[in-house]
Amino acid sequence: MKRPLLRLWAAGWLVAGLNAAAFAQFGTVPQTLSLTDMSAFRPTKAGNWKIVGEVAADLQQKEVLTTKAGSGVLVNQPDANNRANLLTTFEHGDADLEFDFMMASHSNSGFYLQGRYEIQLLDSWGVKAPSDSDVGGIYKRRELPSGRMYEGHAPRINAGKAPGLWQHMEISFQAPRFDASGKKIANAKVLKISLNGITIQENVELSGPTGGPISEEEAAKGPIMIQGDHGAIAFRNLRYRSYGDEKLQLTGTQFKAYEPSNNDSFAQIPDFTKLKSTSTGTPSQVNWDVTNQTNNFGLLYTGKLTVPTAGEYKFFLSAGGTARLKVNNQVVVKEGFLQPGQYNAGTIKLPAGTANVEIAYVKRDEWVRPGLALEVEGPGVRHTSLTAPASLLTNPSTDPILIDARENTITRSFMDIYPDGKRKRIVHAVQVGSADGLHYTFDLDNGALVQAWKGDFLDATPMWHDRGDGSSRPRGVLASFNDFPDFAVLSSSSKAWTENMPEEGGTYKPLGYDVDEAGLPTFNYTYFGSEVSDKIRPVEGNKYLVREITVKNPTANLYHLVATGSDIVEVQPGLYAIDGKSYYVRVTGATLRKSGNRQELLMPVSTNAIKYEILF
Template identity: 45%
Template sequence: MKNISGSLRFGGLPGIGWLLGVGMAFAQPAPTPGIPLAINDLSAFKSPASNWRIAGNARADLAKANTIAADKGTGVLVNVPVPPKGGQTQYGQQFNLLTNLEHGDIDLELDYMMAKGSNSGVYLQGRYEVQLFDSWDVKSPRVVDNGSIYERWDDKRPDGQKGYEGHPARQNASRAPGLWQHLKISFQAPRFNAQGQKTENARMIRVELNGVTIHEDVELTGPTRAAAFEDEKASGPLMLQGDHGAVAFRNIRYVNYDKPRPELLNLKYAIYKGKYEKEPEYDKTAPESEGPTTVLSSSVSKIPNEFLIRYTGTLRVAEPGEYRFNLGVPGGGGLLKINNQQVIAPGEWNATGKTTLPKGDLPFELLYAKFVDWVQPGLGLAVAGPGVREFVISDKNGGEGETVDPILVETPTNTLLRSFMDLPGVSDAKGKTIRVTHGISVGSPTQVHYTYDLDKGAIVQVWRGQFLDATPMWHDRGDGSSRPMGMVQRMGTPLLFLTRLASPLTNWLADTTGSGFRPRGYVLDSEDRPTFRYESHGASVEDKIRVLNEGQGLQREVTIANAPADLYARLASGVTINAMENGMYLIDGEQYVRVDDLGGAKPTVRTVGNRQELIVPVKGKVVYSILF
């Protein structure tokens, strides 16, 4: 036996993503960071009004409505509301900001900050609005709330029906006013024929707010209310609303998709019966069937298992550059070659590869070897490249195999769940993602939740929105872990909440060695809310965590009996910790810590390596709030 590229072997075990039925990555294209929109001055915008200015940073006070302070510098775009005229608030398109950039299909990514009670919006093509709003304390989003797709409007319709076709965000993934929020949008422009007639409506393919998907494949039949234009076109500028409230923007990046897609031509297939772990000698092996086809699909084979499909043909590339490919071949293995170069090597059921392609008609070859009998066959191939958004070039129903219904935990009442908890973005000394092995997640009907590390007496993450996806924990054999479903704020590397320090400069203990830490479980109050108990450094500790009014965060009350004189509590850590007024601290621009009652002790912000910590000597009680 011989093969084309040495000792090729198909197959490999499926990854956990496959087992959980999430399908292929191409099923929901995610925005990709691209070209930055310069914010060194206002030259990227058309005729900016005086309410817009360039700053080095922006700050908003939780207690001051519709107010943003701007620091000197560049890189941040700030809208300061126009003062009322004649006692009336001024509205109008002249206060909005339109880019010189014109776009059709686009991926957009940006950070923004809302002032208390503020209102703004991002309009794709100046026509279709994703709402920006201070929705901090909202439980069930409406079309006016943060991240929602705003409604259309028609004054000719009856009262109560003038607004229509709005799309509320799936859940409230908002942060508090004054904190930076992150928005990602994948937008598809409307399509028109040669006569200028619309043939397809615009779509929000995907919208993410603070890491949470809040919209998928939403069709837009026309411009939303207060758009800059009433008509629809193939391209238009971005618009940032500036006549409704104080808001700041930074890190605006985009990818314009304006190049023609690659095409598959002259496709032929050949099907070989048998269990192939490497390629056959095609000139010595007769196929079961063969012929021309117009689409890549596993359905050309009528054999349910143990077969090899070989596709050959031409890939026509109109735009040269680097292309990425995503191949799904459940129950076996696959191989992709383009221009006589191997792009995806045999291996896992889901595999990716990239290559630089010239313009022209290029040889194309794809193999799918199927030999795992308990998996349905499927074949999916997606392509993305310069100016080309990722799209499925194969049969759109192929490559995703059998799906699994997710196992979701809701919180109609206060709810506790023990599980492993991975902390993406939080790594150990070897760069491996930290897994909390004795975590307990506590959910509330107010949709504010947290995970507590029973091994360290530490809050490791807080989040707003839906509670837990327990699919990886309970499906099939499971791996014991669950995942938060809302807007997550992680607290960094889990460390003991309490430790003894010879001085305020002593390093915090990295583990429980020498601490005498002993968990003592928890007790539930009449509303099933836990108070955790443990011993540490000879002290007895009760740790009570409760949701604040209107779901604005959590208050933590830690009572310590028999505390040694040199015992300290660690309230927060981050790259930057900035002291504010009234006992407030801003942590990395992403959360607030409010000091409520420290028994007369004074907190200290100290620098350890390249990070900062907010610590306080223990005087019997530590009460503080996490606002996010």
């Protein structure tokens, strides 16, 4: 293949980059702020902050959190005489941070990076068009002495949950830069904010402190400040990774290229010392594209890595073919076959100074695209690429195929769910979209309400791009329920609930659904010979779903499974928090029981009507 085609590849394909803020896939182990006592924070004279074991909110009471003794949760309960902000003892510059938080109803707080840049924390439940003062917003700057507010940054969408539910936020921050004289030469940046799994801010430059900072003067480092003078809020699992200005660089790079002597030569990495190289070079960066070949070639790269701080470093190697990494003559990433975008990783402890790096790569399969990437992270060093950006090329970019529910919308597709972390494919799933931004999945095979989400409707790219696989994906903040059969006949209160429909069938029969004038379905089916009508509707905009089930002539000992989870807590009469307070169910007349390693909320079908609400 000739070189011009290589250039077309480089121009037409996206460069595969790694997100510096990705806690889940990459990243060294973060440090955790101890919440056994208040030693992680600077002392205050006020008494609004304390450590507790449990916390809950009442949806009907404004700015109130109730607590139980213990440790692991930081809570703010301000009153007229105790309204102090809280500062950490540690200070940070560049950092990735993550934490869980819980808002009281109508409550307001803020999380200040370096004590100067506020990320808004607010009970924004149900807000359709969020502003910079809603949850996840970057608050406005304050002009002095006039007090004029300006330059706030609203989140892309409202990804907030109801008060009293635990929410999760991740922040990646880059501190301002200063020269040797102390003059600021680069603004601070919020690289990314994710709320409840949804990216809501990205690459936002901060020209200066937002309103209410510890100082209007910017600095290379500063503490976290949590606003304590507005309303009740709780935190847990506060973790962070700090980074310095040190850079990891690969210098003195050299390569030797090799050609195979037969078809099996590069089935695995050979002993290159026994082969004669066909070309050599000293490129400024590692790049697979240094020969005239896209297949049947071998490369051996060497270089020296600057190591600013002694400690454990983690390396990530990707290739289109077979590759191996050695550092200081030690195999760190063992030989393995990969496709571009797939990574093998390994760790090694390195002293400060320089380390010898060797990358061996062979490519012999025509069907695999060529590619080579080496990335690393370590003590105080953000995830860094050591290869040329164009050295790892992904598939041609695909325009996403998105379905928006500008009006009530019904779509049939496969839907993947992940109970216990394992994928399960629902093949007869109905996705129901609401113009208010509250959507759900119904499984026709079980008559089960499987999940609901807030935000945008569906990503149908997997279903409709090219041949597709028939599936679609939710585009919002997800609340996952279960996919068990919704009804069962229980001869006693201790009888276990079946998780699967009996293979013989006969107990459940789907009868399709009717669509009302608003375009929303009511599902019809029979369970144990009883006719069931199942209507699920969004209420109060996107705040919650109401499920109304009508059962004609219910059979004896028939029960409906309202909810199941690892734990279920009745936080106020008739309001139950499910699965670690990830969503609520509001219901009257249900029975809470323990069954194996989970809890279940059951409703006896003694009359012909069941009604409850799902809030998140």
